[in-house]
Amino acid sequence: MLFPPALCARLAGAPGAAEPLPVERDPTAGAAPFRFVPRPVRFPRDHEFFEDGDVQRHLYLQDVLTQVSEAPEKSMVPEFTCQVAGCCQVFAALEDYQHHYHMLHANTCSLCSRAFPSGHLLDIHILEWHDSLFQILAQRQDMYQCLVEGCLEKFKTSQDRKDHMVRFHLYPADFRFDKPKTSRGPAMPVAADLLARALQDDGAAMEVCSEPTALPPCTRTYNHRIPSTVCFGQGATRGFKSSKKKNKHH
Amino acid sequence: MWSGRQARFRPLACGVEELRRRRREREAALRKARREQHLVSKRLLREDAEGPCAAELLREVEVQQFLRLAQSGTDEKEREKALVSLRRGLQHPETQQTFIRLEGSVRTLVGLLTSNRALLQLEAARCLHELSHSEQSAVAEACLPATSYLLTYLSGHSSDFIELCLYTLGNLIVESEAVRKQLLPQGIVPALAACIQSPYVAVLEALGYVLSQLLQAKEAPEKIIPSILDSTLPQHMLRLMQPGPKLNLGVAVEFAWCLHYITCSQVNNAVLITHGALATLVLLLLDLAGTVQRVDDAGLELFFLQKQPSLLPEGLWLLNNLTANSPTFCTSLLSLDLLEPLLQLLPLSNVVCILVLTVLCNVAEKGPAYCQRLWPGPLLSCVLNTLTLSDTEVVGQSLELLQLLFLYQPEAIQDFLQQSGLQALEQHQEEAQLRDRIRALQQTAIHA
Numbered sequence: 119m120l121f122p123p124a125l126c127a128r129l130a131g132a133p134g135a136a137e138p139l140p141v142e143r144d145p146t147a148g149a150a151p152f153r154f155v156p157r158p159v160r161f162p163r164d165h166e167f168f169e170d171g172d173v174q175r176h177l178y179l180q181d182v183l184t185q186v187s188e189a190p191e192k193s194m195v196p197e198f199t200c201q202v203a204g205c206c207q208v209f210a211a212l213e214d215y216q217h218h219y220h221m222l223h224a225n226t227c228s229l230c231s232r233a234f235p236s237g238h239l240l241d242i243h244i245l246e247w248h249d250s251l252f253q254i255l256a257q258r259q260d261m262y263q264c265l266v267e268g269c270l271e272k273f274k275t276s277q278d279r280k281d282h283m284v285r286f287h288l289y290p291a292d293f294r295f296d297k298p299k300t301s302r303g304p305a306m307p308v309a310a311d312l313l314a315r316a317l318q319d320d321g322a323a324m325e326v327c328s329e330p331t332a333l334p335p336c337t338r339t340y341n342h343r344i345p346s347t348v349c350f351g352q353g354a355t356r357g358f359k360s361s362k363k364k365n366k367h368h
Numbered sequence: 369m370w371s372g373r374q375a376r377f378r379p380l381a382c383g384v385e386e387l388r389r390r391r392r393e394r395e396a397a398l399r400k401a402r403r404e405q406h407l408v409s410k411r412l413l414r415e416d417a418e419g420p421c422a423a424e425l426l427r428e429v430e431v432q433q434f435l436r437l438a439q440s441g442t443d444e445k446e447r448e449k450a451l452v453s454l455r456r457g458l459q460h461p462e463t464q465q466t467f468i469r470l471e472g473s474v475r476t477l478v479g480l481l482t483s484n485r486a487l488l489q490l491e492a493a494r495c496l497h498e499l500s501h502s503e504q505s506a507v508a509e510a511c512l513p514a515t516s517y518l519l520t521y522l523s524g525h526s527s528d529f530i531e532l533c534l535y536t537l538g539n540l541i542v543e544s545e546a547v548r549k550q551l552l553p554q555g556i557v558p559a560l561a562a563c564i565q566s567p568y569v570a571v572l573e574a575l576g577y578v579l580s581q582l583l584q585a586k587e588a589p590e591k592i593i594p595s596i597l598d599s600t601l602p603q604h605m606l607r608l609m610q611p612g613p614k615l616n617l618g619v620a621v622e623f624a625w626c627l628h629y630i631t632c633s634q635v636n637n638a639v640l641i642t643h644g645a646l647a648t649l650v651l652l653l654l655d656l657a658g659t660v661q662r663v664d665d666a667g668l669e670l671f672f673l674q675k676q677p678s679l680l681p682e683g684l685w686l687l688n689n690l691t692a693n694s695p696t697f698c699t700s701l702l703s704l705d706l707l708e709p710l711l712q713l714l715p716l717s718n719v720v721c722i723l724v725l726t727v728l729c730n731v732a733e734k735g736p737a738y739c740q741r742l743w744p745g746p747l748l749s750c751v752l753n754t755l756t757l758s759d760t761e762v763v764g765q766s767l768e769l770l771q772l773l774f775l776y777q778p779e780a781i782q783d784f785l786q787q788s789g790l791q792a793l794e795q796h797q798e799e800a801q802l803r804d805r806i807r808a809l810q811q812t813a814i815h816a
Contacts, residue, residue, distance in 0.1 A: 138695035139702075142735035147775055151804035154768040156692040156730045159685060163632040164405065167685070170678035172407060173398045175625060179409035180394060213528070218486035220526035233484065236523035267523065268558025288553050289516045294482045 534574035576622020611655035
């Protein structure tokens with residue numbers, strides 16, 4: 119660095135600022151016809167002073183725009199199947215599989231196989247759908263928490279919660295991750311029910327992770343070992359029993 | 369963007385001169401846009417080998433076909449291909465218009481975005497991203513039904529997908545106030561506060577982009593900045609700007625701009641200070657200064673001149689605010705030998721010259737103890753040089769400095785006379801704005 123030596127010494131940790139020199143002003147300083155007064159200056163955001171900087175900023179953003187990259191090379195591998203029970207999707211690129219896994223298996227309820235986009239929504243689901251203590255408490259106090267991150271409101275019923283989310287948070291009334299609980303209990307055979315529901319609402323919520331009826335038979339004609347290079351956080355499902363719920367493994 | 373994925377460039381199809389010309393044009397256009405108060409830039413994550421020029425105009429019936437195939441085709445691959453074709457078509461502004469005018473199109477896209485087919489989800493998100501790049505606010509507003517999902521996905525785990533959602537949100541935010549009006553109650557600030565804890569650099573850079581777009585909104589000082597200051601975002605931003613081996617420049621750039629938009633809005637800068645903003649920024653500045661290449665002129669690199677001339681006024685502005693009312697800073701400026709580097713900046717431009725002179729006046733007006741450190745020394749001849757310039761404001765500021773110097777360090781007057789100071793003053797004595805001050809200085813000098 120070619121800083122002035124005194125500055126270098128200071129930066130290297132030499133003893134702190136010397137006592138400030140004594141200030142001694144004469145009343146004629148800055149008196150008419152002179153006018154100097156020391157004053158800190160503030161510029162509002164739109165001030166011309168910032169024009170150069172703003173232009174630099176936007177050139178930077180635009181440069182990024184024109185740096186068109188080629189299609190990212192995917193790591194192609196021999197085809198393999200997703201190993202999660204009930205999922206027969208096949209992949210030939212690691213990135214595709216990682217995305218699939220994160221979206222469909224990373225936050226899946228082990229009791230009803232519904233997949234959620236985040237641990238937060240999964241936690242709420244488990245609480246409201248599979249926790250009998252919750253049901254008991256809900257009769258006496260407001261237990262249905264708002265799904266919006268950062269909102270601490272709780273409600274008596276899931277309908278009340280939905281109304282709140284629609285009116286206050288401007289969420290869509292058919293928000294996919296707030297389906298009302300169906301009347302079936304966890305005792306029903308999961309596979310049959312999943313199939314039935316899948317037929318009902320194809321292309322709808324990420325609630326089922328197995329294929330609809332047009333399943334190819336899952337005969338393993340290909341290597342189904344997940345390549346060892348694929349690695350992502352904690353394992354697939356979490357259910358009520360295993361929930362040290364606040365553990366985030368990512 | 370600085371992440372490895374974006375580091376690949378297309379080979380240049382034109383020469384350097386052409387590039388320079390284009391850059392000058394772009395710069396002029398940006399200046400014009402800023403003066404007219406509609407400076408907007410967006411980012412586009414486009415991963416298409418053919419490039420944007422390949423976008424063909426799709427007819428309405430083709431858009432419909434692709435949508436239908438994507439939604440209810442039987443073969444997974446076919447569905448994906450249809451969406452890819454749609455996405456390519458949406459690079460074209462007219463196709464974007466066609467798309468949003470088609471009944472149920474956005475609804476279908478949102479359905480695919482939230483479906484259980486991961487690759488369709490990704491392509492649907494890319495389609496939305498293309499739409500977000502439109503310069504028509506109507507197109508941005510057509511994407512409103514998707515925003516709650518884009519926000520929800522920010523707390524997921526697929527970093528590429530999160531990055532895509534973030535850039536899409538950033539683009540939509542800047543285009544339409546209606547979008548911002550919806551995103552705030554939908555909880556964008558808490559969602560970002562959660563997302564900023566991600567370990568992925570690409571996600572953080574994208575998040576910085578979103579935040580910077582949010583903070584640039586005209587209603588930001590009243591409607592947005594207060595809730596951001598109330599959140600944990602400022603602490604995390606500052607954490608990510610700490611100098612050190614983990615500092616990522618792309619991320620730091622975005623958050624630096626965020627901090628700028630926050631501070632110049634003057635909403636509540638005290639909050640930033642309590643989070644240690646000053647210390648962080650100073651350390652970062654010093655760290656960056658240390659990485660500037662060595663040059664032969666000592667002192668200049670203190671202001672990164674060789675690399676970034678536009679930084680100079682801003683650095684001097686900072687110096688002014690530091691020294692204006694602080695004997696401590698004035699003393700430090702002198703004891704750290706910053707006087708000479710400052711003097712070297714005088715000839716660079718009128719703006720810089722005035723700022724340097726102002727800083728020097730800040731020091732001089734503190735009294736004799738300070739002026740004794742200004743003269744003897746090179747300062748006087750530098751100021752005499754500035755008197756030869758024609759800019760009235762420059763000369764005026766020089767006169768102010770001379771008055772202070774003569775008052776607190778009268779011995780300097782002799783030196784001034786010997787260096788033909790009176791002649792230098794005479795040049796301007798007819799100038800209306802300078803006349804009185806020149807006369808006063810002439811009197812002082814003669815009677816000394």
